[in-house]
Amino acid sequence: MKDTETTATPVLRLSGVTKTFPGVTALSQVELALYPGQVTALIGENGAGKSTLVKILTGIYQPDEGQIVVDGDPVRFPSATAATEAGITAIHQETVLFDELSVAENIFLGHAPRGRFGLIDWARMREDAAAILDRIGARIDPRTLLGDLGIGSKHLVAIARALSVDARVVIMDEPTASLSQAEIEELYDLVERLKGEGKAILFISHKFDEVFRIADRYTVFRDGEMVDAGMIADTTEDKLVEKMVGRSMDAIFPTREHKPGDEVLRVEDFAHPTEFDGISFTLRRGEILGLYGLVGAGRSEVMQALFGVTRPSRGQVRLNGETLRIRAPADAIANGIVYVPEDRGKQGAIGAMPIFQNVTLPSLGTTSKAGFVRMAEEFALARKYTERLDLRASALDQNVGNLSGGNQQKVVIAKWLATQPAVIILDEPTKGIDVGSKAAVHEFMAELAAKGLSVIMVSSEIPEILGMSDRVIVMRDGLMVSEHDRDGLTPETLVRAAAGYEGEAA
Amino acid sequence: MTGFLKSREAILLGALIALILVVEMRFSGFAAPGNLADVFNDTSILIILALGQTLVILTRCIDLSQASNLALTGMVTAMLNASMPGLPVVVLLAIAMGLGLVMGAFNGILVWKLEIPPIVVTLGTLTIYRGIIFVVSGGEWVNSHEMSAAYKAFPRAEFLSLPVMSWICLAVIAAFAIGVNRTALGRAFYAAGGNPGAAVYTGIDVGKTRFWAFVIAGGLAGLCGYLWVSRYAVAYTDVAGGFELDIVAACVVGGIAIMGGSGTVLGAVLGALFLGTIKNALPVAGISPFWQMAISGAAIIIAVAFNTRRETGRVILKSAEAKA
Numbered sequence: 001m002k003d004t005e006t007t008a009t010p011v012l013r014l015s016g017v018t019k020t021f022p023g024v025t026a027l028s029q030v031e032l033a034l035y036p037g038q039v040t041a042l043i044g045e046n047g048a049g050k051s052t053l054v055k056i057l058t059g060i061y062q063p064d065e066g067q068i069v070v071d072g073d074p075v076r077f078p079s080a081t082a083a084t085e086a087g088i089t090a091i092h093q094e095t096v097l098f099d100e101l102s103v104a105e106n107i108f109l110g111h112a113p114r115g116r117f118g119l120i121d122w123a124r125m126r127e128d129a130a131a132i133l134d135r136i137g138a139r140i141d142p143r144t145l146l147g148d149l150g151i152g153s154k155h156l157v158a159i160a161r162a163l164s165v166d167a168r169v170v171i172m173d174e175p176t177a178s179l180s181q182a183e184i185e186e187l188y189d190l191v192e193r194l195k196g197e198g199k200a201i202l203f204i205s206h207k208f209d210e211v212f213r214i215a216d217r218y219t220v221f222r223d224g225e226m227v228d229a230g231m232i233a234d235t236t237e238d239k240l241v242e243k244m245v246g247r248s249m250d251a252i253f254p255t256r257e258h259k260p261g262d263e264v265l266r267v268e269d270f271a272h273p274t275e276f277d278g279i280s281f282t283l284r285r286g287e288i289l290g291l292y293g294l295v296g297a298g299r300s301e302v303m304q305a306l307f308g309v310t311r312p313s314r315g316q317v318r319l320n321g322e323t324l325r326i327r328a329p330a331d332a333i334a335n336g337i338v339y340v341p342e343d344r345g346k347q348g349a350i351g352a353m354p355i356f357q358n359v360t361l362p363s364l365g366t367t368s369k370a371g372f373v374r375m376a377e378e379f380a381l382a383r384k385y386t387e388r389l390d391l392r393a394s395a396l397d398q399n400v401g402n403l404s405g406g407n408q409q410k411v412v413i414a415k416w417l418a419t420q421p422a423v424i425i426l427d428e429p430t431k432g433i434d435v436g437s438k439a440a441v442h443e444f445m446a447e448l449a450a451k452g453l454s455v456i457m458v459s460s461e462i463p464e465i466l467g468m469s470d471r472v473i474v475m476r477d478g479l480m481v482s483e484h485d486r487d488g489l490t491p492e493t494l495v496r497a498a499a500g501y502e503g504e505a506a
Numbered sequence: 507m508t509g510f511l512k513s514r515e516a517i518l519l520g521a522l523i524a525l526i527l528v529v530e531m532r533f534s535g536f537a538a539p540g541n542l543a544d545v546f547n548d549t550s551i552l553i554i555l556a557l558g559q560t561l562v563i564l565t566r567c568i569d570l571s572q573a574s575n576l577a578l579t580g581m582v583t584a585m586l587n588a589s590m591p592g593l594p595v596v597v598l599l600a601i602a603m604g605l606g607l608v609m610g611a612f613n614g615i616l617v618w619k620l621e622i623p624p625i626v627v628t629l630g631t632l633t634i635y636r637g638i639i640f641v642v643s644g645g646e647w648v649n650s651h652e653m654s655a656a657y658k659a660f661p662r663a664e665f666l667s668l669p670v671m672s673w674i675c676l677a678v679i680a681a682f683a684i685g686v687n688r689t690a691l692g693r694a695f696y697a698a699g700g701n702p703g704a705a706v707y708t709g710i711d712v713g714k715t716r717f718w719a720f721v722i723a724g725g726l727a728g729l730c731g732y733l734w735v736s737r738y739a740v741a742y743t744d745v746a747g748g749f750e751l752d753i754v755a756a757c758v759v760g761g762i763a764i765m766g767g768s769g770t771v772l773g774a775v776l777g778a779l780f781l782g783t784i785k786n787a788l789p790v791a792g793i794s795p796f797w798q799m800a801i802s803g804a805a806i807i808i809a810v811a812f813n814t815r816r817e818t819g820r821v822i823l824k825s826a827e828a829k830a
Binding site for chain 2: 307309328329330332333334339341343346347348349350351352353357361362364365368371372373375415
């Protein structure tokens with residue numbers, strides 16, 4: 001029982017937690033302890049297992065092995081409700097809230113105070129909502145429609161919602177990602193207040209300045225393992241960066257003799273009203289250009305504008321010296337610029353369509369005669385490119401929706417290679433796919449570059465960036481912050497540039 | 507071909523044959539070739555409309571205005587024929603299709619350029635097109651005796667022992683079988699509905715693709731306007747009232763996924779034939795019209811339940827995937 005206020009006893013402790021997914025070990029023997037009245041920062045690259053951990057803590061995933069201990073008793077969270085009842089609450093990166101409902105309803109959705117006959121007690125709900133909002137210093141009328149609030153205020157509502165259950169553990173998953181500087185300051189105040197109330201806080205962030213500002217303890221994850229933990233006071237940013245990225249570079253990348261040729265693509269002073277500004281870069285024949293940055297740095301947005309999905313407000317794109325007018329993706333494709341988007345589900349493959357039709361979709365011009373598609377040619381084209389990518393499927397007329405994530409990605413890449421592009425943009429090409437497929441994609445990327453295709457690879461995975469790129473551009477907050485040659489580039493340099501931490505060698 | 511035996515089209519074909527055989531057992535002669543040809547001829551209009559609707563549904567839209575479009579074009583051709591009996595049927599056919607295309611294009615423009623949800627657009631035009639019939643006809647009927655003989659005879663005329671109506675339907679089916687499966691636009695319909703986001707990234711203009719689906723559906727509705735009115739030899743404001751739901755039902759029974767991106771021409775044809783056969787068989791069996799409606803409705807729900815069940819999830823096991 002919680003009879004003493006000693007900070008030495010954690011409210012919540014994870015020990016030996018392991019979680020595997022097909023082909024991937026997301027968490028391996030992970031340890032974590034959260035103490036009342038303290039902020040523990042969880043640090044790690046994308047894919048280090050932070051999100052999986054949050055999902056285990058909130059009852060969405062069940063660990064395969066290991067224990068969750070609350071107040072000294074081992075517990076299980078078979079559902080999200082069970083975690084909430086144990087006093088664990090999470091504020092997610094993109095909290096699910098409802099624009100069409102009032103602030104009070106959003107806060108109490110699912111656990112609204114009930115009056116007689118089990119009906120919702122509206123008066124009490126509004127009072128309670130007002131009390132919570134007041135407690136976190138948010139000046140928001142609980143009757144306001146959520147949709148009428150700004151993003152920062154919505155965030156406060158999300159926090160109020162998290163606190164509406166009597167939480168003892170508050171998980172904040174990159175809470176400042178979408179906030180302005182002023183709102184971030186307010187959030188810090190709030191964190192201090194929660195600490196004062198004795199809540200244990202798990203603070204997940206990429207930003208070192210934040211971590212050093214508000215955290216008491218830290219835990220570093222790398223590739224699904226806990227690699228370090230301790231008091232913030234006993235460490236430095238340099239040490240944390242090292243722990244975070246200091247992997248053994250055991251991931252095998254194809255060796256490439258990079259000898260990029262002439263300039264193929266030149267992007268000059270590319271800008272967008274809200275997403276990015278002043279983007280200029282060149283791409284040479286046979287080059288792999290890495291585009292690194294934190295999630296939300298604007299990398300995909302630049303690529304989407306280049307591909308014609310969105311319109312830039314300013315800037316020029318030149319391909320082989322010719323200025324292009326790209327108004328829609330079809331223009332980019334016609335000019336030999338293709339884009340493999342990050343979100344396979346929404347933007348990549350068409351699940352209800354057979355593999356061969358997915359592959360030939362942008363190449364129907366070459367597989368048709370007199371306006372009619374010729375199936376034999378379609379199959380031939382699809383076979384040629386899917387075989388090169390080592391696609392595992394029983395038949396090419398199988399629907400893509402039935403394939404695994406890695407194989408779906410191969411179909412999408414095959415689709416674009418079949419158009420014989422000059423420039424291929426790969427947005428997080430190996431995100432969420434299994435190790436084997438990853439290696440196949442990397443190998444193929446190297447082979448393509450060797451054959452003279454120019455590649456822009458957007459990636460948040462440092463090993464991938466370092467292992468594959470000839471040159472790396474780092475973006476932060478919609479701006480290009482630095483450009484690096486592959487030689488002598490270290491993970492630390494990239495992390496510092498991306499996170500805006502100007503260490504001694506930024 | 508082994509794939510076909512497991513497809514939902516094969517199941518539907520089996521159900522259709524079973525239905526015909528059951529009726530045949532009670533009423534000998536139903537399954538005779540001549541009677542089946544009659545059933546097909548009776549169902550021709552539904553088949554043509556269902557094919558148009560199929561394109562629209564494939565793109566994740568819906569067209570509820572087809573029946574109103576049909577009634578309006580039918581009325582216009584009937585009035586033209588009544589006032590200018592010398593006008594050749596071919597010209598009337600062209601006018602019917604042209605008018606239908608324009609109405610379809612109007613739906614399509616609203617969906618494409620103004621991005622209004624298709625169900626809202628076509629609920630609106632359903633009423634608008636129907637209202638225009640009243641305006642142009644003043645609520646009057648055009649009756650059989652006001653129509654020219656040629657006007658009424660055309661769909662009935664026999665060619666190689668099949669009525670022209672059936673031939674038109676077969677031609678439309680053939681055109682769809684090739685157009686949908688073998689052209690870039692055909693593929694675009696599937697892509698735009700199967701995954702609009704991905705279609706955009708593949709260089710397909712989803713809005714424009716939807717526009718073309720509405721245009722084709724409209725043109726076919728126009729064609730059917732003439733066929734319907736000349737076949738029944740009467741035009742009035744409420745012609746084919748409520749028929750839009752039969753069309754959608756035929757598509758649903760035929761396995762055209764209401765969420766778009768999935769379905770075949772053969773499926774739509776079989777779906778329409780299935781409903782057409784029920785409609786033809788039940789009166790023969792002396793079943794009351796109300797039971798007919800209930801049975802048609804049950805067929806729709808059963809078909810949907812079937813389609814939903816057939817969806818398979820992602821294969822996670824590598825070994826299973828290899829075998830799948």
